[in-house]
Amino acid sequence: MTSVVFVHGTGVREDSYRKSYNRVARGLKRLRPDIRLVPCYWGDPYGAHLAFDGACFPEQDQDRALPIADADDPLAVWALLERDPVAELELLADSAGEDDDGGFAPGRTDPWDALADRLRTLTEADLAEGGPTASDSARVFAAELAPYVTEAAEEIAAEVSMRLSRTAPGHDSEAVAARAVIALATRLAEAAQDEEEPLPVDGADRDMLVALLTDWLGGTDRGIKEAGKWVGARLLGDPFLWTVSPAVQAGRRRMTRGILPESGDILRYQGRGAELRARIADVVALTREQDDGPVVLLAHSLGGIASFDLLAMEPSHGVDLLITVGSQAPFLYEIDALTGLRRGDELPTAFPRWLNVYDRRDLLGFVAERIFPGRVTDARVDLRQPFPRAHTGYFAHDSFYERIGAELP
Structure with missing residues (x-):
């Protein structure tokens, strides 16, 4: 048989x-x-x-109900920017209304166009030192991004003009633009170096460079509160972004x-x-x-x-x-x-x-x-x-x- x-x-x-x-x-x-x-x-x-019933999991891991996205969690926004440096600009454009502050009166400069013009003047020297209070690691990170910041700023400026011109300005528009520039410059640096692993980045150093560019662009609000409104929808539609979701982090076990x-x-x-x-x-x-x-x-x-x-x-x-x-x-x-x-x-x-x-x-x-x-x-x-x-x-x-x-x- x-x-x-x-x-x-x-x-x-x-x-x-x-x-x-x-x-x-x-x-x-x-x-x-x-x-x-x-x-x-x-x-x-x-x-x-x-x-051992999962004894290897970190203690802070809790199997409890949490929202899919936390509007105050910057990691959710940065997860979007890692995938697409202009993601915030797209989200703003999708939700923006027309500018009701005077329309297009002769001699009036559109706020978004003014922001785009400032971006086009950004040079390598503006980022090279990382600012007077930068840590050693932040200066190294700034030096890695500096050769690509002009190209990144020009591309983000074009996106700002194309997507947001003639729409109502946001209160944190400079911070949005600064995050986009840093995200894109990081991507350009990684592509130029052709490394097998992503560029190692400390979140504190990244945030410091964003603050530096926000100040340079004339902004004062460096928060992510506006961006957080749209993150939940993106998380639901993109499995790659689920890893930053508080619900997924808590349900890791x-x-x-x-x-x-x-x-x-x-x-x-x-x-x-x-x-x-x-x-x-x-x-x-x-x-x-x-x-x-x-x-x-x-x-x-x-x-x-x-x-x-x-x-x-x-x-x-x-x-x-x-x-x-x-x-x-x-x-x-x-x-x-x-x-x-x-x-x-x-x-x-x-x-x-x-x-x-x-x-x-x-x-x-x-x-x-x-x-x-x-x-x-x-x-x-x-x-x-x-x-x-x-x-x-x-x-x-x-x-x-x-x-x-x-x-x-």
């Missing part, structure tokens, strides 16, 4: 595995009633768990628990993968003892990586066919991150026949034929699902069983 050992992927725990196991059993029995399906569940003993099984299992395998590989080897050996027929490893996602590693390191385990489903093994080989096989090394001669099943919409499924020519067959299925369901839906797909059924010994 042919035995199929079913190895699940990351994040799966007992109830979920039981459902998947039953689904696979039905799918295989429909085509091959002679198949014996063997469970290889590893989620609880070898998956990731918070063994709960959020981590939610993503831990998937991401934690991967991390744990990198450090303790031998345990999972030993579990698979033991199940295969026991299956061989119970029946001397062919043994197939049917392994999904992380289970496929562990199965591949096992067979690459010890190909004599008596597996006749490896079927990986939604596998990252080819990708990990290409970046030289596999445990069982270094990039450039050939698969062992005794490595079993290998079928690699993928869906092109599965962002975690990779093809293997071009990586291991002549040693693997790629089999594409079409689940007609977007990611992430394209990664989790293989075992609900009838054509999947038809495809693998043709390969089973």
Whole structure:
């Protein structure tokens, strides 16, 4: 009798595995009633768990209800500016009304145009020293931004004129412009240096340079109160900005628990993968003892990586066919991150026949034929699902069983 050992992927725990196991059993029995399906569940003993109930989380982390955005929290505004230096100007333009203070009387200068004109006169020397009270770190930061401040100021001036001319002036318009200039100059400095990591910035130094430019532009209000009114809407629409939300910060423990099984299992395998590989080897050996027929490893996602590693390191385990489903093994080989096989090394001669099943919409499924020519067959299925369901839906797909059924010994 042919035995199929079913190895699940990351994040799966007992109830979920039981459902998947039953689904696979039905799918295989429909085509091959002679198949014996063997469970290889590893989620609880070898998956990731918070063994000390999250004792590693900072004490200030509180799972309590908080607003999505705090109008007095400058980090929310700076998170917007990190993504788009003109974000505040866009928000002001979206909410601005027409200037009711005299309209466009001859000889009257539009306040926003006047601000744009002042910005166009900003030079490197105006920022180079960082101000008389600047700390050593602030002077270093100012020196890093100074070569780019003129270009940044000219671009922000153009944005001010284009977006806000003929609208009512804001009471903190100089501070808004100063923040935009510093944010854009930081981005320009990072692009010019072509560093792999962002420019290290102390928030106090950044705020000091904003205050310096605000004073230079003639402003007095350096707050963010007006900007805070619009931050909540942006946070709801941009997942990148959720990390600065007070609600997310307070719910860090709960959020981590939610993503831990998937991401934690991967991390744990990198450090303790031998345990999972030993579990698979033991199940295969026991299956061989119970029946001397062919043994197939049917392994999904992380289970496929562990199965591949096992067979690459010890190909004599008596597996006749490896079927990986939604596998990252080819990708990990290409970046030289596999445990069982270094990039450039050939698969062992005794490595079993290998079928690699993928869906092109599965962002975690990779093809293997071009990586291991002549040693693997790629089999594409079409689940007609977007990611992430394209990664989790293989075992609900009838054509999947038809495809693998043709390969089973």
